[in-house]
Amino acid sequence: GQNIDQPTEMTATEGAIVQINCTYQTSGFNGLFWYQQHAGEAPTFLSYNVLDGLEEKGRFSSFLSRSKGYSYLLLKELQMKDSASYLCAVRDGNYQLIWGAGTKLIIKP
Amino acid sequence: IAGITQAPTSQILAAGRRMTLRCTQDMRHNAMYWYRQDLGLGLRLIHYSNTAGTTGKGEVPDGYSVSRANTDDFPLTLASAVPSQTSVYFCASSDSGGSGTDTQYFGPGTRLTVL
Numbered sequence: 271g272q273n274i275d276q277p278t279e280m281t282a283t284e285g286a287i288v289q290i291n292c293t294y295q296t297s298g299f300n301g302l303f304w305y306q307q308h309a310g311e312a313p314t315f316l317s318y319n320v321l322d323g324l325e326e327k328g329r330f331s332s333f334l335s336r337s338k339g340y341s342y343l344l345l346k347e348l349q350m351k352d353s354a355s356y357l358c359a360v361r362d363g364n365y366q367l368i369w370g371a372g373t374k375l376i377i378k379p
Numbered sequence: 380i381a382g383i384t385q386a387p388t389s390q391i392l393a394a395g396r397r398m399t400l401r402c403t404q405d406m407r408h409n410a411m412y413w414y415r416q417d418l419g420l421g422l423r424l425i426h427y428s429n430t431a432g433t434t435g436k437g438e439v440p441d442g443y444s445v446s447r448a449n450t451d452d453f454p455l456t457l458a459s460a461v462p463s464q465t466s467v468y469f470c471a472s473s474d475s476g477g478s479g480t481d482t483q484y485f486g487p488g489t490r491l492t493v494l
Contacts, residue, residue, distance in 0.1 A: 301480070303483075312469060315482050318480050357421070359421075359422075366424065367483065369421030371419060371421045
């Protein structure tokens with residue numbers, strides 16, 4: 271079966287750096303997405319990786335290793351507004367998105 | 380309007396009743412999707428449409444139906460609601476229905492409670 275694994279919850283301190291990991295096992299691979307979802311709101315797109323390596327976008331970076339079935343989202347200079355759930359999703363060989371359950375990130379002052 | 384709208388925002392429904400959740404997008408995206416999101420689970424695809432006039436089944440289609448008469452609208456119907464359909468429902472759209480980056484953009488969601 272297809273599977274996306276992420277930690278359920280993480281806690282970090284304002285101003286610090288946090289890394290959220292995602293491992294996947296899918297039938298085929300056509301890209302990996304990270305979304306941010308604040309409580310009670312819709313998911314919003316953060317990043318997309320299809321080739322190995324690091325994609326940097328401001329305070330957020332996303333890394334992909336296809337051979338290891340592994341990605342991480344790196345958040346720097348954490349702000350209170352970064353408290354949210356972070357969803358990892360993989361597009362499989364049939365171009366369907368398979369979603370992880372999300373990682374709830376709690377930021378403490 | 381800009382983006383994707385969903386209606387209603389929330390609804391409490393008696394079991395056995397019929398309900399249609401509405402979704403409209405103004406981005407002229409080809410593909411549209413319906414997901415449900417339950418606590419502790421990832422988003423699960425109910426139905427999708429790669430282009431107007433076509434629809435397909437996702438991971439959890441039972442008890443739901445959809446139609447795609449035009450590019451903008453993609454309603455989701457629960458023919459006879461059951462309590463297990465209590466969930467938050469998200470509609471999403473994307474430009475190319477699978478190829479390229481094909482980022483999905485989400486509506487604000489409908490919170491449905493079936494009693």
